[in-house]
Amino acid sequence: MKWFWYWCLCCLSSVSYAHKASDSYLNIQQIDASTLHIQWDIALRDLDILLNLDANNDRQLTWREVVVRTLELEQLATQNLVIRRNTQDCKTYNVQPIAIDNHVDGAYAVMRFSVQCEQQGAWAIQYRLLENIDVLHRGILRWQALHQTAQTLVVAASEQAVILSDLSQQHTVQSFWQEGISHIWAGYDHILFLLSLLLPVVLVRHQQTWQPVQRWQTALLDAVGIVTAFTLAHSLTLVLAALQWVYLPSRYMFCNLGYYV
Numbered sequence: 001m002k003w004f005w006y007w008c009l010c011c012l013s014s015v016s017y018a019h020k021a022s023d024s025y026l027n028i029q030q031i032d033a034s035t036l037h038i039q040w041d042i043a044l045r046d047l048d049i050l051l052n053l054d055a056n057n058d059r060q061l062t063w064r065e066v067v068v069r070t071l072e073l074e075q076l077a078t079q080n081l082v083i084r085r086n087t088q089d090c091k092t093y094n095v096q097p098i099a100i101d102n103h104v105d106g107a108y109a110v111m112r113f114s115v116q117c118e119q120q121g122a123w124a125i126q127y128r129l130l131e132n133i134d135v136l137h138r139g140i141l142r143w144q145a146l147h148q149t150a151q152t153l154v155v156a157a158s159e160q161a162v163i164l165s166d167l168s169q170q171h172t173v174q175s176f177w178q179e180g181i182s183h184i185w186a187g188y189d190h191i192l193f194l195l196s197l198l199l200p201v202v203l204v205r206h207q208q209t210w211q212p213v214q215r216w217q218t219a220l221l222d223a224v225g226i227v228t229a230f231t232l233a234h235s236l237t238l239v240l241a242a243l244q245w246v247y248l249p250s251r252y253m254f255c256n257l258g259y260y261v
Helices: 002-012 044-051 063-067 070-080 169-186 188-202 216-242 250-257
Strands: 023-032 035-043 081-085 091-093 099-103 106-116 123-127 138-144 151-156 203-206 209-212
Touching: 023 106, 023 123, 035 044, 035 081, 035 099, 044 070, 044 106, 063 070, 070 081, 070 106, 123 138, 123 151, 188 203, 188 216
Parallel strands: 023 138
Antiparallel strands: 023 035, 035 106, 081 123, 091 106, 099 106, 138 151, 203 209
């Protein structure tokens, strides 16, 4: 009888997908004492929210619909990413034609440009993309100072400036640690999943009934084992994906949005 119910569950269950948060990828490299080169990858679905790029509303974003809005895209970039040095706004120049790149979750507009500040002092950025629109949006910032090792930081849209010269390995670890905690608590699915992992540690199946474990030490050891195994497995999948040894095209989960370029 139990196999019948398993079969019913498989037939009646719907397809579920992992979610992908809204991110942009910001690469800032110092070329010389007064010049930065910037590459900013922004998801087309996010740009469509801000500029309504899909002009004919056919849910299929084309290259023409993107390129005819080039000027607006460049203005959006300069308005939502401000580079300063000692409170002085830097001058943007050498803006490259917009390109398209594919990330794991779909197509991104790639904007490349340079900024220059003759004034000496610490570089700072103000990141404001999707501010007050998507509180979960984050910018993945990679900063490489002149002749220095690159640093990575996760930034949220805010009026508060980020001092690039203050970035260090400690800031990188702290940033990802905070974002990891926020990511877990932001979705009830994470909490339910963790509860489903931990619930069996306090119960034991005996004579076809669930009974509480006799010793709390046993439950604690089982909990540590489950959490450790889950952490190792999750870390392994992240490493495999980051090194592109295993590639699962999660962008297919957005196929109903019709972003075809």
